[in-house]
Amino acid sequence: MSGEQTLDVEVSAIEQLTPLIKHFTLAPVGGGAMPAFSGGSHIVVVMRGGARVHRNPYSLLSSPLELGTYQIGVRRMEESRGGSHFMHDQVAVGTRLEIAHPVNLFPLDKIARKHVLIAGGIGITPFMAQLEDLHHAGVPYELHYGVRSPEHAAFLPRLREHEGERLHMYYDSESQGIDFDGLLSNQPLGTHVYVCGPAGLINRVTATAQSWGWPDSHIHWEQFSAPPVGDAFEVFLARSKVAVHVPPDRSLMESIEAAGVEVPYLCRGGVCGFCQTRVLELDGEILHNDHYLAEADRGKFIMPCVSRARCKSLVLDL
Amino acid sequence: MLVTGIKSKPVYAPLRADARGRYHLMLGLGSGEVALLRVLQEMQDAAAEGLARTRVLLIPGGAAPDAPAAPAATDAAAAAAAATDAAAGAAQDEAWAAHQARGEIERMPLLEVRSFPDVPSLLAEFRSVLADSLMGTRLYVAGPESFIGLAMRIALEFNLNKDEIRAEQLGTLARRVYCIHCRTTAENVRTNIVRCPGCDRWLLVRDHYSRRLAAYMGVMVDAEAPGELPPVREVFV
Numbered sequence: 001m002s003g004e005q006t007l008d009v010e011v012s013a014i015e016q017l018t019p020l021i022k023h024f025t026l027a028p029v030g031g032g033a034m035p036a037f038s039g040g041s042h043i044v045v046v047m048r049g050g051a052r053v054h055r056n057p058y059s060l061l062s063s064p065l066e067l068g069t070y071q072i073g074v075r076r077m078e079e080s081r082g083g084s085h086f087m088h089d090q091v092a093v094g095t096r097l098e099i100a101h102p103v104n105l106f107p108l109d110k111i112a113r114k115h116v117l118i119a120g121g122i123g124i125t126p127f128m129a130q131l132e133d134l135h136h137a138g139v140p141y142e143l144h145y146g147v148r149s150p151e152h153a154a155f156l157p158r159l160r161e162h163e164g165e166r167l168h169m170y171y172d173s174e175s176q177g178i179d180f181d182g183l184l185s186n187q188p189l190g191t192h193v194y195v196c197g198p199a200g201l202i203n204r205v206t207a208t209a210q211s212w213g214w215p216d217s218h219i220h221w222e223q224f225s226a227p228p229v230g231d232a233f234e235v236f237l238a239r240s241k242v243a244v245h246v247p248p249d250r251s252l253m254e255s256i257e258a259a260g261v262e263v264p265y266l267c268r269g270g271v272c273g274f275c276q277t278r279v280l281e282l283d284g285e286i287l288h289n290d291h292y293l294a295e296a297d298r299g300k301f302i303m304p305c306v307s308r309a310r311c312k313s314l315v316l317d318l
Numbered sequence: 319m320l321v322t323g324i325k326s327k328p329v330y331a332p333l334r335a336d337a338r339g340r341y342h343l344m345l346g347l348g349s350g351e352v353a354l355l356r357v358l359q360e361m362q363d364a365a366a367e368g369l370a371r372t373r374v375l376l377i378p379g380g381a382a383p384d385a386p387a388a389p390a391a392t393d394a395a396a397a398a399a400a401a402t403d404a405a406a407g408a409a410q411d412e413a414w415a416a417h418q419a420r421g422e423i424e425r426m427p428l429l430e431v432r433s434f435p436d437v438p439s440l441l442a443e444f445r446s447v448l449a450d451s452l453m454g455t456r457l458y459v460a461g462p463e464s465f466i467g468l469a470m471r472i473a474l475e476f477n478l479n480k481d482e483i484r485a486e487q488l489g490t491l492a493r494r495v496y497c498i499h500c501r502t503t504a505e506n507v508r509t510n511i512v513r514c515p516g517c518d519r520w521l522l523v524r525d526h527y528s529r530r531l532a533a534y535m536g537v538m539v540d541a542e543a544p545g546e547l548p549p550v551r552e553v554f555v
Contacts, residue, residue, distance in 0.1 A: 113477050189451040190477030213340030213454025215481040 006046055006098035007034070011091055012069060017154040021122060022088055025062075026070045029096065033067040039130030040106035042224070043070065044268055046098040047086045052250070052258070054083035057224045057269050059196075060102060061128035061155075070099070073154060075122040077226060081249055103266045106196070106222040108133060113190030115141035116183065118205055120197020124154060126222060127196065131163065142166045144183065146201070149173035180208040194220045224269030227251035228289055230308045237261055237318040238280055252304040261318060263304055270306035277302050277316050284311025324525035330466070330487040335361045335368070339456030339482075342372040345444060345469050347437070348379040349412045349488045350460030355419040357458060358426055373447065374423060374431045375440050377461075379416030412489075441468060448476045456482055462489040464505070467532035474529055491554040495523050496533035503533050511539055511550045520547055523554070 013025040028034055037060055047054040062071035074087045091097070106126050108115060115134065117127050124145055134141050143163055147153040149171055159167050170176040184193065184205075193214070195205040202221045209219050235244050235252065237259075246255040253263050253275060266272040270290030279286070279302055287310060290303035302309070302316070333353050335342075342361075346354040354374060361368050424431050434440035457478055459469045466485045473483055495504045495512055502516025507523060514521050514536065521536030528535065540546050 109477070111477050184453070187453045189448055189453060189455055191453050209453075210338065213338060213456070215338070215479060217479040217481050218453065 006100055009070070009097055009099055011093055011095045011097065014091070014093055017073065018152045020152065021073050021075050021154045023154075024072050024074060024087070024091070026072070026097065026099065027068070034070050035101055036067060037064055037102035037129075038104050038107055039064055039133040040108060040126045040222070041102040041104040041129070042106075042126070042267065043072070043102050044100040044265070045072070045083075045087070046100070047083060047091075048098070050082065050086050050090065052082070052254070054081075054086055055100075055254075055265075055268055056083035056087075056226075057267050059106075059126035059129070059222075061125045063132040064129055065132060070102075073122060073125045073128075079226075079229075081226065081229065081251075083226075100266075103272070105267060105272050106194070106220065108137075108194070109192045109218075109220075112139060112192040114188055114192070115139060116187060116191060116193045117141065117143045118178065118193065118195040118197070118201070119143065119145045120195075120201040121147055121152065122154070123195070123197030123201070123223075125196075127194070128155060130194075131159075135162070142168065144168045144170065144178050146170040146176075146178060146197070147172070180204055181212075184209045184214065185212045192218045192220060194222075196222045199223060222271065223291065224267060224271065225289055225291070225306045226269075227254070227306045228287075228308070230287065231310060233284075233309050233311055233314065235309070235314045235316055238315050239318055246308070251306065252302070252308060256304060256318065263318065265305060268305045270303055273303070275303055275305050277304055277318055279314070280317050281313060281315035282309070282311060283313045284309060286311075286314075324527070326527040326529075327525040328463070328466070328470075328485075328527055328529075330463075330485050333357045333458055333460060333484050333486040335364070336456045336484065337364065337368075339368070340371065340454035341452065342368055342456050342458065343444075343447060343451065344372065344374045344458040345376075345440065345460070345465075346374070347377045347440075347461030347465045347489070349416045350462075350465075350486070351376060351379060351416045351419040351423065353460035353486045353488055354458065355423055358423060358428075362426070369427055370429060372428045374428060375443060375447070376420060376423070376431065376433045377435070377437065377440055378420060378433055379413045437465060437468065441472060444469065445472050448472065451476075456484070459483070459485045460488055463487050463491055464494045464532075467494060467527075467529075470529060471532040493523060493554050494531075494533040495521060495536040496528065496531050497521055497536050499538060503531070504536070507534075507536075508552050508554045509550050510553045511547060512536065 008029040009026040010029050012027040015023040017023045042057045042059045044055050044057050058072040060070055061073055074084055076088045077084045108130055119127050170178055195202050202223055229249050232247050240261045242259050244255050244259045246252050256263055263275050266274040273292040286302050287308045288298050289306040335357050344354050459466045492506045492508045495507045497514040500517035504515050512521050519538045520540050522539040524535045526535040
C-alpha cells in the first residue's frame with residue numbers, strides 16, 4: 001500500500017501441495033492475531049533479501065474465522081520475474097517477510113441467491129477462503145475446479161471432505177472440460193458467477209455468461225497479471241523530477257520504486273486501479289497490460305504495475 | 319428544503335429493449351401498456367427472437383387502483399382517493415390508448431400475456447414467475463411510481479440489480495409514504511403534507527426513498543411548533 005504500511009510475518013510452515021504449488025503459513029512476528037479479512041482478499045508479499053525487492057499479490061486461502069495465521073498458495077511460474085522463484089527457492093520455515101494489509105477486490109455478493117465458483121489451477125486459492133464463508137451462509141453454491149491432472153489438484157482431499165457433491169472436478173489429462181453453456185444457461189435468477197484462473201478461462205466464462213444474458217453485475221473474476229517483460233524504456237517523473245530507466249525484466253512500478261519514488265498500489269496486478277497515473281507526454285506507444293482502464297482512458301493514463309511503453313520519451317505525473 | 323436533492327429518489331427513463339437479455343418479463347399497469355407495446359415493437363423491428371421468450375403481466379387501464387386500497391383514514395387520504403377517481407374519469411383518452419395497446423400486445427407472438435384484476439394478484443404471479451426464472455432475464459416495469467416501487471421491492475428479493483431492471487413512470491405520481499415514527503405506510507398520497515393513518519401525526523413527505531419498503535419517508539412536520547403547518551398542496555399528481 002501507499003506508504004508501505006506492512007506487517008512483519010514469519011513463515012511457520014511450508015508444504016509442497018502439488019509439483020508446482022507450495023503452501024505457506026505466515027504467522028505474525030511477536031504473536032497476536034492477523035487483521036480480519038473476508039473471503040476473496042489478497043495480500044501483497046514484500047520479498048527482500050534477493051538482488052532486488054519483489055512485491056507479489058497472493059490470495060489468502062485460510063479461513064477468515066481463524067486469524068492466528070494467514071495461508072497463501074504460490075505457484076511456481078515458468079516465466080517468473082523472480083517473485084515465485086524466490087518464494088519457492090529462498091523462503092524456508094523461519095524466514096521473515098513483510099506483507100501489506102489484506103484488500104478484497106473479489107468479494108462474494110452478499111445478497112446473491114446462489115454462487116457458482118469456477119477455478120482453474122492456482123485460481124482455486126481465493127475460493128478456499130470464500131468457501132469458509134459459504135459454509136456458514138446458508139446460500140446454495142457449487143464449485144467447478146479444473147486442473148491439468150489429479151496430481152495438480154491442490155486442496156483436493158480437503159475439498160472432497162467439505163464440499164461433497166457441490167465439488168465438480170475436471171481433469172485436462174482425462175480430456176474433461178467444463179460444459180460452460182450447460183452450466184450458465186440454467187441458473188436461477190439471482191445467481192452470481194465467480195471465476196479465477198488463466199485468462200482463457202476467464203474470457204470463456206464471461207463471454208458464455210453474457211451470451212446467455214447475464215448482466216455484468218452478476219459476473220465476477222479475478223486475475224492478477226504478472227508484469228510482463230519487454231524492451232527497456234526511459235521515463236521522466238515530472239513532479240519528482242527524476243529520470244527512471246526501466247529494464248526489460250523489471251516493471252515500471254518496480255523501477256519507479258527503486259528510484260525512491262512511491263506509487264500507491266493495492267494489487268500490483270492491473271486490477272484495482274489504485275496506481276492509475278496520468279501521462280503528461282508520450283512519444284511512442286503505451287503497452288496497456290491492465291484489466292482496469294477503459295478504452296477511452298488508455299493513453300491518457302497508465303497503470304505502472306503491469307503496463308510498459310515502447311517510446312522515445314514518456315513523462316508521468318508522479 | 320428537506321424534500322429536494324435527495325439521491326435515493328428513483329430516476330426513471332423511457333423503456334428500451336435490452337438486446338443483451340435472453341428472457342424478458344414485463345409488468346404494466348394502465349397506460350404502462352402503451353410503453354410496453356413500444357418496447358415490444360422495438361424488439362419486433364429488430365427481428366429479435368426475444369419476443370418468443372417474453373412474458374407480459376398486465377393490469378388493464380382503469381380496472382384497478384394504483385396500489386392496494388387503504389382505508390381512507392384521513393381527510394388527505396380521502397381527498398387523494400377522490401382525486402384519483404376524478405383523474406381516472408378525466409383520462410378517458412389514456413384509457414383508450416391503453417386498451418388499444420393491450421389489443422396489439424395480445425396479438426404479438428409472445429410466450430405469454432396475462433391480465434390481472436388488481437395489483438396484489440399481479441404481484442403474486444410476478445413473484446412465482448421470478449422463482450422459476452433463469453439468469454438472463456430482464457425486467458421491465460411501466461406504470462405509476464407506487465406500482466413500480468412494489469414490483470422493485472419483490473425484484474430486490476430475487477437479487478435483480480440495476481442492470482437487469484428498467485422502469486418507466488407513467489400515470490399518477492401519488493406516493494406510498496412510510497411514517498418514520500409509527501411505521502405505518504400511507505397509500506396514494508398526493509399532498510406534500512399528509513396525516514399519518516397510523517399515529518395521526520402530520521408528516522412532511524420527503525424525496526428520501528426506501529427500495530426495501532417501496533415508500534418515501536414521512537417525517538413529523540410540526541414537532542417543534544405543534545399545529546403550525548406549512549401550506550398543504552397537492553404536488554404528487
